[in-house]
Amino acid sequence: MGALIAFAAGLIFGIGLLLSGMTDPQRILAFLDVAGDAWSPALMLVMGGAIAVALPVFAYARSRGNSLAGQALARIDRKTITPRLVIGSALFGVGWGLSGICPGPGLLIALSGQSEPLLFVASIAAGIYFYRAFLLPRTVAAVADPAGSSVSG
Amino acid sequence: MLLQSLIGGLIIGAGVSLLLLGRGQLAGISGIFGNTITGNFGEGRWRLAFLAGFLLSPVLAYLFTHQWIASNIQLSLPGIIIAGFLVGVGTQLGTGCTSGHGVCGLGNLSTRSLVATVTFMFVAGVTVYIARHVVGG
Numbered sequence: 001m002g003a004l005i006a007f008a009a010g011l012i013f014g015i016g017l018l019l020s021g022m023t024d025p026q027r028i029l030a031f032l033d034v035a036g037d038a039w040s041p042a043l044m045l046v047m048g049g050a051i052a053v054a055l056p057v058f059a060y061a062r063s064r065g066n067s068l069a070g071q072a073l074a075r076i077d078r079k080t081i082t083p084r085l086v087i088g089s090a091l092f093g094v095g096w097g098l099s100g101i102c103p104g105p106g107l108l109i110a111l112s113g114q115s116e117p118l119l120f121v122a123s124i125a126a127g128i129y130f131y132r133a134f135l136l137p138r139t140v141a142a143v144a145d146p147a148g149s150s151v152s153g
Numbered sequence: 154m155l156l157q158s159l160i161g162g163l164i165i166g167a168g169v170s171l172l173l174l175g176r177g178q179l180a181g182i183s184g185i186f187g188n189t190i191t192g193n194f195g196e197g198r199w200r201l202a203f204l205a206g207f208l209l210s211p212v213l214a215y216l217f218t219h220q221w222i223a224s225n226i227q228l229s230l231p232g233i234i235i236a237g238f239l240v241g242v243g244t245q246l247g248t249g250c251t252s253g254h255g256v257c258g259l260g261n262l263s264t265r266s267l268v269a270t271v272t273f274m275f276v277a278g279v280t281v282y283i284a285r286h287v288v289g290g
Contacts (some may be wrong), residue, residue: 003202005175010203013168013180013252014210020161021154024225032274032281042158047255049162050169054260057170062261067177074178078263085265086272088247089254093273095239097280099228102251103244104182104207106237109224111211116226120237127241128187135246 002069014108020046023108025100032097084139169257172203179261181253182207183244247273 021027021042030036031043066072096102101109101120109117169180176199185200194201211222226233244250247269249258254273258266 002176002197002199006172006178006197006199006202007206009168009172009175009180010206010208011168011210011213012171012206013165013203014207015213016161016164016166016168018161018210018214018222019164020158022158022161023222026225026227029281032278033285034278035282035286042155045155045159046162046165047251047259049159050166050256051260053163053166054169054173054256055262057166057174058257058261061173061177068174069176071177073173076179076261076263078258078261078265080265081268084246085248085269088243088245089249089269089272090243090247090276091239092243092247092250093276094280095236095241095243096251096273097277098232098284099226099236099240101226101236101240102182103186103240104250104252106240107182107186107204107208108211108222109226111208112222112224114224116228116230116233117224119230120226120233123234123237124186124241125190127238127243128190128245130238131242131245132191135242139246 002071005069013104016050017104017108022046023105025105028096028100028102028105032100165252165256166260169252169260173257178203179253179257181249181257183240183250184248184253187241187245243273 017023027040027042030038030040033039061067061073099120103124106117106121106124110121172178172180178195178199180203185203188195189200189204215221228236240250247254249266249269254266254269259270
């Protein structure tokens, strides 16, 4: 049952992402290019719409403390601000700004079978393995960073 | 077109809500993907199930549109490799991407995710500005 819910959630998420048009990196870049001639607010509507639905449901889930099936909610750190959070987000921002592709849309357009998105996803995977091999061991050793071990996003 | 983006966003919101309320988990794609390819499928293999549903969405869309998903990347091969690598490292170090921090985190009223989201959106905007109007201008 739990796996079925996760499957359905993934399918619904994917359909929403496809419908939103955000699998086209040029549309992401059209939003990010605030100084461009063809600025588009589309990404803001996508994120705003998703957040508007999530806000009340997440608030209800927090007040319950568990899922409808009774599982404990994932341990989520909502407060700790660390240098690695900011540095990591900045690195992601450079990659996202260069390409217009974040992980979700990247995985979907890789299914086109075209070589560019496949190379992009392979490069994401390489970045993930690089992080696990060289950066994670150092951050876990740093006890000062309690959020170091939980990847939430 | 903008209405369709808004509707798509509302559906994404429904998907992340279902995963949290129905399964107690956050629908952050970079975390789900990063854990899955390193063998951490989660309790009951929920990450694998989520990814399977996610990757089947273009098949469902094809049944209605009869158009297979296409890619529209306009970047050199070295650019693709560098950008993808930065997305991979950055989302793991920063524990999240547009979905995990931008949608789930902000929907969860997380100040941590607010800092992350403002950071990656600002840096992405500056990157686009430099690439299009300074270097490419």
